[in-house]
Amino acid sequence: xxxxxxxxNTIFCKLxxxxxxxxxxxxxxxxxxLCAQGVAAESIxxxxxxxxxxxxxxxxxxxxxxxxxxxxxxxxxxxxxxxQLDSLLSNEARFSAQLVAxxxxxxxxxEAEWLFISxxxxxxxxxxxxxxxxxxxLTSETILVGQSYxxxxxxxxxxxxxxxxxxxxxxxxIHSVVLGQASIETExxxxxxxxxxxxxxxxxxxxDHLYGVQFSYSTDNLIIRxxxxxxxxxxxxxLSIEDIEIQILQVTxxxxxxxxxxxxxxxxxxxxxxxxxxxxxxxxxxxxxxxISHNFNRLMPLFTYGANKTSSSFASHKGDSLSLGVKYNFNxxxxxxxxxxxxxxxxxxxxxxxTSLKSDFDEKVTMYSMTLNLIF
Amino acid sequence: MRKKVIVFLxxxxxxxxxxxVVADIAVIVNTNNVxxxxxxxxxxxxxxxxxSRFVDNSPIILSYQNGENEISKRFFELVVGRSMMQxxxxxxxxxxxxxxxxxxxxxxxxxxxxxxxxxxxxxxxIDVTSLTDKVKAIALISE
Numbered sequence: 407x408x409x410x411x412x413x414x415n416t417i418f419c420k421l422x423x424x425x426x427x428x429x430x431x432x433x434x435x436x437x438x439x440l441c442a443q444g445v446a447a448e449s450i451x452x453x454x455x456x457x458x459x460x461x462x463x464x465x466x467x468x469x470x471x472x473x474x475x476x477x478x479x480x481x482x483x484x485x486x487x488x489x490q491l492d493s494l495l496s497n498e499a500r501f502s503a504q505l506v507a508x509x510x511x512x513x514x515x516x517e518a519e520w521l522f523i524s525x526x527x528x529x530x531x532x533x534x535x536x537x538x539x540x541x542x543x544l545t546s547e548t549i550l551v552g553q554s555y556x557x558x559x560x561x562x563x564x565x566x567x568x569x570x571x572x573x574x575x576x577x578x579x580i581h582s583v584v585l586g587q588a589s590i591e592t593e594x595x596x597x598x599x600x601x602x603x604x605x606x607x608x609x610x611x612x613x614d615h616l617y618g619v620q621f622s623y624s625t626d627n628l629i630i631r632x633x634x635x636x637x638x639x640x641x642x643x644x645l646s647i648e649d650i651e652i653q654i655l656q657v658t659x660x661x662x663x664x665x666x667x668x669x670x671x672x673x674x675x676x677x678x679x680x681x682x683x684x685x686x687x688x689x690x691x692x693x694x695x696x697x698i699s700h701n702f703n704r705l706m707p708l709f710t711y712g713a714n715k716t717s718s719s720f721a722s723h724k725g726d727s728l729s730l731g732v733k734y735n736f737n738x739x740x741x742x743x744x745x746x747x748x749x750x751x752x753x754x755x756x757x758x759x760x761t762s763l764k765s766d767f768d769e770k771v772t773m774y775s776m777t778l779n780l781i782f
Numbered sequence: 783m784r785k786k787v788i789v790f791l792x793x794x795x796x797x798x799x800x801x802x803v804v805a806d807i808a809v810i811v812n813t814n815n816v817x818x819x820x821x822x823x824x825x826x827x828x829x830x831x832x833x834s835r836f837v838d839n840s841p842i843i844l845s846y847q848n849g850e851n852e853i854s855k856r857f858f859e860l861v862v863g864r865s866m867m868q869x870x871x872x873x874x875x876x877x878x879x880x881x882x883x884x885x886x887x888x889x890x891x892x893x894x895x896x897x898x899x900x901x902x903x904x905x906x907x908i909d910v911t912s913l914t915d916k917v918k919a920i921a922l923i924s925e
Binding site: 422450453456488490492494497498500502504512520522524526528529545547549550551553554555584586588589621624626704736739781 | 796823826827830832835838839840841863864866867869871874875877878879880881882884896903
């Protein structure tokens with residue numbers, strides 16, 4: 407029973423999406439074909455991003471969910487390289503692909519984070535189809551682009567809530583309207599996702615019914631986003647323990663509700679999000695964080711407090727963390743970030759420190775991180 | 783003597799007259815673009831990625847000049863309301879979330895004019911004194 411509980415708790419960890427070679431070929435050939443049809447060369451753009459760093463944790467046997475930080479010193483957890491290709495097919499249609507290589511069990515496989523065609527139905531309506539990112543959190547769409555935010559990594563209490571469920575294959579509609587100096591955007595999406603998850607053994611993960619909505623309001627200084635996502639997923643695999651093989655098959659439904667806001671006034675910035683994940687028969691997890699930052703020309707110190715709490719019929723866990731970070735912008739496209747994080751666990755385990763089968767860790771942990779980030 | 787007094791008064795009074803030391807900014811598009819005029823709030827919405835389409839629903843591709851250029855500093859101050867550093871970070875969130883096409887960075891007015899004249903979806907800003915008939919001015923901005 408305990409194994410099953412742990413399995414269910416880790417269902418939403420580390421999704422591995424398939425068909426990288428196919429997607430790579432498709433994404434490379436598609437724009438070339440369009441060139442042949444007369445689309446101007448300048449309508450094809452290539453952008454990219456790269457981050458690398460080192461993390462040191464003062465405890466052994468710790469697994470940070472979704473980041474693979476399971477060694478005392480880790481050079482790979484925050485290393486990611488991405489290439490983005492955007493191509494205007496016509497005044498209304500656009501193709502976009504983002505191909506990313508990041509550490510997965512010490513291997514860097516290039517995979518498509520997204521791959522879609524969009525069609526602008528009118529000034530206000532856009533339709534997208536293909537592989538898309540789930541617009542759950544404030545920084546969901548750019549979570550791999552370290553240069554686009556100020557933390558070394560977005561607060562893990564909240565950003566591990568989805569446990570890597572970041573993409574889907576399907577459709578979305580985006581309605582946007584400008585009111586004075588503010589914009590309001592509403593996005594509906596529906597699709598499915600298939601892949602593998604690493605639970606200590608490889609298990610197949612699939613969700614045929616995934617749908618959601620996000621609403622955002624943004625001005626020069628303020629961004630508010632509310633989102634809701636629901637899906638039904640199945641996990642299937644074989645767990646081997648001392649020559650005993652256990653077939654695992656679990657079907658469950660889950661929902662995410664997230665509310666976040668970011669506000670900037672002069673050199674001060676505040677960003678906060680709160681989210682809840684509810685799983686059928688498995689209880690719920692609530693997580694939130696608050697970050698305050700101040701900009702001193704190229705230097706930006708920031709302070710973050712994050713916490714989470716899981717309640718289920720089997721057990722409850724909670725934990726929190728404090729972190730102090732500094733971001734230094736070398737120029738418009740490159741930065742260095744450092745961070746010291748102090749995390750404390752209450753009542754056992756915490757999403758911050760993972761829900762892996764490796765659970766024999768201390769109740770307190772200090773983590774030091776440094777990353778270099780650039781975009782091009 | 784009277785003539786000398788008048789000349790002196792003119793020269794003296796000129797010390798208190800504020801003369802424009804920097805030229806106006808012209809916002810330009812391709813001559814085939816259907817847009818005829820554009821307000822400063824519209825330009826602010828465009829450079830802050832709240833609007834990404836011209837009136838005929840064609841996509842807007844932004845251009846900008848080096849942040850050290852005087853024309854860029856004035857444009858960002860008068861129109862955009864963000865520094866180059868802030869704007870680039872903001873644009874990065876939009877580009878890498880698939881919400882905008884990457885803006886084109888150009889070195890000077892002549893290159894902006896050349897690029898705009900070759901791109902019907904482009905928009906850019908130049909010193910008004912650089913304006914030629916190769917492009918169409920849709921807004922003139924002055925302090």
